[in-house]
Amino acid sequence: MSNVKKVWLETLTSEAILVFPSLREPDRFDKYSCTLAFEDNKETEQTIKDLFSMIGKALRSEPNFNYDSRAAKMSLRAYKSTADAEETAKAGGYYHGIRVADVDKLSEYGDFEGVAYTIKFNSKNPIPIVDGSKRQLNELPDSEYRDLVYSGCRVRAAVTPYVYNVNGTKGCKLYISILGYVGKGTKMVKDKADKMAGLLGSSILSGGSDTNMGYGDSPDIAEVKSAFNSASPAALDDISMLYGVDKASDIDNLSGSDLEAVASILAEA
Secondary structure, X not given: OEEEEEOOOOEEOOOEEEEEEEOOOOOXXXXXXXXXXXXXXXXXXXXXXXXXXXXXXXXXXXXXXXXXXXXXXXXXXXXOOHHHHHHHHHOOOOEOOEEEOOHHHHHHHOOOOOEEEEEEEEEOOOOOEEOOOOOEHHHOOHHHHHHHOXXXXXXXXXXXXXXXXXXXXXXXXXXEEEEEEEEOXXXXXXXXXXXXXXXXXXXXXXXXXXXXXXXXXOOOHHXXXXXXXXXXXXXXXXXXXXXXXXXXXXXXXXXXXXHHHHHHHHHHO
């Protein structure tokens, strides 16, 4: 059983690096998405504190979440890995999307020296981005838009929480209400960006794996179901939130790119 509830709270982040933006056109999962990479400074630390304070308030709004338990409070820290998130959840904590950046790996693939945290965001709708004069950048001609909005430009974000309970897996997803464009930054080289896809926190950061679990262009539904039944809670969480798949039988309703996308997520789980 799945239950998702928006909590009317909002936090304005400090300045961050925009990574893999699919703001006005969907990514290969037919979702709009981006990642924010936060550098190691006092402003970032305050942002992380503010975000966890907001997450705590959101979780507290759900009586059956038992927020005041010690285990629940333990989850209000940045995860170092998916395994770390799962261990926290098993101990009674909750999932969220704030990750400690692997600085060594990030530095190998782009100009991200000093990045401390990363957060991946998804949306069913285009993610608005405005500049200082309140100009809607998503409405600009393509050439002008791409000159301003790319992996490496700098932004701030207004972030809103959703709490969820998916088959007993509980957590809080963060969504962007709007991005504020700060200015240009060092562009990431495309092939380096592709290599970084798996390093910024989520298995679905840039559309997952191209292997499609070895199924080629047409994943076998029975094998996808089997993989679903043995997948990690974090992968099931992503699939439920993105595609509304809460149980293996829901996969029968998928086709085309959605089926391939779910197979791809499971391949990396």
